[in-house]
Amino acid sequence: MTDGQEKAIVVSDLRRVYHTSKGILRKTRQAVEAVKGISFDVEFGELFGLVGPNGAGKTTTIKMLTTLLTPTSGTAKVLGFDIVEDVVEIRRRIGIIFGGERGLYYRVSGRENLRYFADLYGVPMSKREKRIAELLDMVGLSDRADSKVEEYSRGMKQRLHIAKGLINDPQLVFMDEPTIGLDPQAARDTRAMIKQLVEKSKTILLTTHYMFEADELCRRIGVISNGEIVALDTPAGLKRFVKDITVIEVEAFGIVDTDILNLRRRPEVKSVSANLEGERQTMRIQTPKGSEFIPEVTKLLSAAKIFDIRTKEPTLEDAYLRLVS
Amino acid sequence: MALTLADWAPYRIFWSSAKFAFKALFSWLRPPMWLTQLLVLPLFQMAFFVYLSRFVNPSGAAVAFIAVGNALQVASFSSIFAVCNLTSEEKWQGTLTSLIVTPANRFPLFLGRAMFQILNSMATVIVGLFYAANVFGVDMSHADFFALAVVILITSAAMTGFGLMLGSVGLFLRTAMIIANIFLFIGLLICGVNFPVTDLPIWLQPFSYAIPMTYGTMAARAAVQGSSIFELGPVILEELGAGAGSILVGYMLFLGFEALARRRGAFEEF
Amino acid sequence: MTKLQTISGSFRMSLLHFFADPQWIIPNIIAPFVFTIVALVLFGNVSTSVALYAVLGGGMMGMWGNTLYGSGFALAFDRWNGTIEYVLATPSRLVWIIAGRSASNAVLGLVNALAIVLVVVIGYGTLFVVANPVLFILALIVTLASLSALGVIFCSAFLLSRSAQVMTNGLEMPIYVATGSMFPIALLPLWSHPISLSLGPTWGIDAMRYASDAAYSGLGFGYWTDLLVVAASTAIYMAIGFWLFVVVEKKVRRDATLTEY
Numbered sequence: 001m002t003d004g005q006e007k008a009i010v011v012s013d014l015r016r017v018y019h020t021s022k023g024i025l026r027k028t029r030q031a032v033e034a035v036k037g038i039s040f041d042v043e044f045g046e047l048f049g050l051v052g053p054n055g056a057g058k059t060t061t062i063k064m065l066t067t068l069l070t071p072t073s074g075t076a077k078v079l080g081f082d083i084v085e086d087v088v089e090i091r092r093r094i095g096i097i098f099g100g101e102r103g104l105y106y107r108v109s110g111r112e113n114l115r116y117f118a119d120l121y122g123v124p125m126s127k128r129e130k131r132i133a134e135l136l137d138m139v140g141l142s143d144r145a146d147s148k149v150e151e152y153s154r155g156m157k158q159r160l161h162i163a164k165g166l167i168n169d170p171q172l173v174f175m176d177e178p179t180i181g182l183d184p185q186a187a188r189d190t191r192a193m194i195k196q197l198v199e200k201s202k203t204i205l206l207t208t209h210y211m212f213e214a215d216e217l218c219r220r221i222g223v224i225s226n227g228e229i230v231a232l233d234t235p236a237g238l239k240r241f242v243k244d245i246t247v248i249e250v251e252a253f254g255i256v257d258t259d260i261l262n263l264r265r266r267p268e269v270k271s272v273s274a275n276l277e278g279e280r281q282t283m284r285i286q287t288p289k290g291s292e293f294i295p296e297v298t299k300l301l302s303a304a305k306i307f308d309i310r311t312k313e314p315t316l317e318d319a320y321l322r323l324v325s
Numbered sequence: 326m327a328l329t330l331a332d333w334a335p336y337r338i339f340w341s342s343a344k345f346a347f348k349a350l351f352s353w354l355r356p357p358m359w360l361t362q363l364l365v366l367p368l369f370q371m372a373f374f375v376y377l378s379r380f381v382n383p384s385g386a387a388v389a390f391i392a393v394g395n396a397l398q399v400a401s402f403s404s405i406f407a408v409c410n411l412t413s414e415e416k417w418q419g420t421l422t423s424l425i426v427t428p429a430n431r432f433p434l435f436l437g438r439a440m441f442q443i444l445n446s447m448a449t450v451i452v453g454l455f456y457a458a459n460v461f462g463v464d465m466s467h468a469d470f471f472a473l474a475v476v477i478l479i480t481s482a483a484m485t486g487f488g489l490m491l492g493s494v495g496l497f498l499r500t501a502m503i504i505a506n507i508f509l510f511i512g513l514l515i516c517g518v519n520f521p522v523t524d525l526p527i528w529l530q531p532f533s534y535a536i537p538m539t540y541g542t543m544a545a546r547a548a549v550q551g552s553s554i555f556e557l558g559p560v561i562l563e564e565l566g567a568g569a570g571s572i573l574v575g576y577m578l579f580l581g582f583e584a585l586a587r588r589r590g591a592f593e594e595f
Numbered sequence: 596m597t598k599l600q601t602i603s604g605s606f607r608m609s610l611l612h613f614f615a616d617p618q619w620i621i622p623n624i625i626a627p628f629v630f631t632i633v634a635l636v637l638f639g640n641v642s643t644s645v646a647l648y649a650v651l652g653g654g655m656m657g658m659w660g661n662t663l664y665g666s667g668f669a670l671a672f673d674r675w676n677g678t679i680e681y682v683l684a685t686p687s688r689l690v691w692i693i694a695g696r697s698a699s700n701a702v703l704g705l706v707n708a709l710a711i712v713l714v715v716v717i718g719y720g721t722l723f724v725v726a727n728p729v730l731f732i733l734a735l736i737v738t739l740a741s742l743s744a745l746g747v748i749f750c751s752a753f754l755l756s757r758s759a760q761v762m763t764n765g766l767e768m769p770i771y772v773a774t775g776s777m778f779p780i781a782l783l784p785l786w787s788h789p790i791s792l793s794l795g796p797t798w799g800i801d802a803m804r805y806a807s808d809a810a811y812s813g814l815g816f817g818y819w820t821d822l823l824v825v826a827a828s829t830a831i832y833m834a835i836g837f838w839l840f841v842v843v844e845k846k847v848r849r850d851a852t853l854t855e856y
Contacts, residue, residue, distance in 0.1 A: 102677025119604025369768030380778035
């Protein structure tokens with residue numbers, strides 16, 4: 001092992017620029033800076049979360065750390081190995097679990113999928129079948145292992161993803177939105193499995209945009225927005241960003257975009273987030289004024305029908321919204 | 326009697342359908358690929374059979390027969406392969422649903438997509454004949470070029486109609502690609518391209534006569550040897566018949582598919 | 596040891612996919628099949644030696660057709676499937692993964708030969724016998740290796756250049772002509788002979804003919820020279836393919852073009 005082995009991941013000023021070209025005859029090239037020079041580190045045995053809105057740079061960061069992309073500048077060491085120079089060493093020791101439907105061979109069985117990746121990871125033939133059986137057991141797919149993956153439910157596919165990501169018994173596992181698109185039960189099962197992995201001393205870097213998930217699982221969270229890390233702390237630490245705030249939660253019908261704009265213009269309002277779809281619209285208003293501000297809110301939303309309005313303690317979600325907006 | 330906008334509608338639909346097909350063709354089939362299809366494929370397909378025939382028959386007696394036959398058959402690349410795939414391409418890209426819910430008159434919509442392929446086919450055949458004359462030494466000194474031009478046009482159009490029919494079949498089965506591939510080459514065997522249809526087993530011959538290409542190869546050879554358009558009349562009419570028949574069947578299948586998909590609510594089954 | 600595991604794992608996965616959807620081989624071998632049947636009709640009198648010629652030639656073309664399309668699109672398949680990032684993230688080099696798939700495609704191309712055998716036996720009632728089965732099998736295996744190595748080159752070309760896909764369509768027919776699968780290359784123009792002779796499969800089919808027909812003279816160098824040339828060609832193709840894949844891997848990581856297709 002080379003230096004930097006005290007930490008599982010050390011990222012230093014990592015940058016990634018994408019070049020896109022438009023047009024067929026007259027090509028115009030554009031440079032998009034997806035990751036703008038981020039630095040952070042992850043301890044051994046830690047479950048580290050990287051959260052941020054879509055397009056913030058989480059996936060790009062993970063792809064660089066898993067050697068799928070070379071950075072434009074900056075350095076990073078994964079398990080002591082450089083992400084540009086020591087690609088094969090890193091790949092041997094890490095597992096990757098990206099969420100979503102794709103990434104499995106549908107026309108063959110779950111077991112065959114695992115066998116294939118076991119071979120590609122060079123799992124010794126003498127250990128291969130045993131490990132596959134253990135993993136299938138761990139994720140609860142033993143009885144469906146020999147059915148074609150196309151017959152699996154969404155949750156089953158995700159479980160197979162997890163088994164696949166652990167096929168080489170990695171020290172460090174990267175998970176990109178592992179619970180996305182799963183029903184609540186399946187998501188809960190996945191989170192339980194993630195916790196089990198930490199108990200087995202595995203290091204995990206997880207990206208998610210579900211704040212409650214990050215709050216529940218992660219020891220520390222890095223908030224990434226627009227290609228930069230805007231905060232890095234434990235969940236409790238991050239909540240301090242909003243310790244001076246109370247959240248007014250509104251449930252109503254008839255709120256329109258101008259209402260949100262009007263609220264945002266008020267100096268007492270730190271941030272507003274709203275879900276205006278459906279019959280039960282919800283709105284979260286962050287304000288230091290607390291319940292004193294409720295009459296103002298009622299006045300501003302006079303054109304809407306308010307079902308419920310109450311104050312709440314700020315959550316990690318609120319801290320996150322504050323940080324990324 | 327003035328023409329109203331409504332009168333022009335079918336032509337507009339036809340034309341925009343054609344333009345869409347042109348764009349769609351080039352979105353995945355870039356110019357280099359199109360040029361390969363136009364210039365390289367005909368040459369080597371022809372070369373294969375010409376050299377094969379020289380191996381079997383060193384006197385070279387059959388070379389002209391084979392070269393001209395293959396020159397016509399290469400029209401299949403555009404008229405069958407591209408057209409058949411156009412239908413499945415749309416399906417695959419999910420645009421078929423949006424297309425079908427338009428109030429557009431179906432027939433020009435159906436035909437318009439194929440228009441560019443007719444031109445493409447003609448170009449391929451002309452290139453093929455050029456090779457036949459200049460690379461494989463086919464004697465064109467007695468050819469009736471007007472008759473030949475008509476044969477090229479009719480064959481391209483008729484085979485494109487055949488391609489549309491295959492495309493419609495492909496909508497029902499989910500394997501337009503496989504059908505396209507099979508029919509792309511089957512002509513080599515049953516359309517009198519490399520040997521007369523009469524050399525085939527009797528039970529196979531009716532299939533040959535259902536495909537416009539069979540008449541096209543006969544007519545093209547005759548035109549190269551000097552037959553005039555009047556002498557070729559009957560064959561050309563038979564070819565037009567086969568082509569029209571294909572278009573009709575194809576259109577019926579297309580409408581049938583639309584009705585079936587509406588009932589089942591399953592457009593994107595792929 | 597791990598290279599072998601990668602190749603065999605890849606080979607196996609590729610075969611499994613074939614058995615899951617065998618009809619997808621049709622587009623790759625339809626041209627060879629039809630070409631061979633036409634050849635049989637043109638030959639007219641299908642004696643045992645003609646039958647052998649047709650089966651060998653048809654088999655070669657089938658192996659070529661399937662290698663070309665199967666290997667060329669080998670990674671494209673992973674792109675469509677969404678598995679490409681996972682495959683790339685393994686410590687196995689891409690070149691060995693593709694070598695395994697390419698080998699499976701070459702072997703599956705023999706399906707064409709089987710189809711021709713059926714046609715010849717059922718349609719023409721002709722049987723044929725191979726003079727020296729051991730030498731024949733040896734030549735076949737070596738030729739399959741050569742084709743697999745060529746497949747590796749195509750796959751990398753596909754990844755490096757989108758318009759290299761033009762190559763698949765552009766190479767199918769020329770190779771049927773250039774390798775002398777159905778007629779001696781002596782018939783071809785003199786200037787094209789170097790091209791023909793630079794292709795491993797040309798020598799491979801010559802070797803197979805030597806092994807099947809005691810009276811065959813072909814290229815005139817004899818069975819063992821043929822075999823040596825095929826083996827050498829395999830080594831050269833693999834070296835080129837290896838180098839190309841190093842370039843591919845660097846490019847793919849730099850340009851993030853993996854998921855595009």
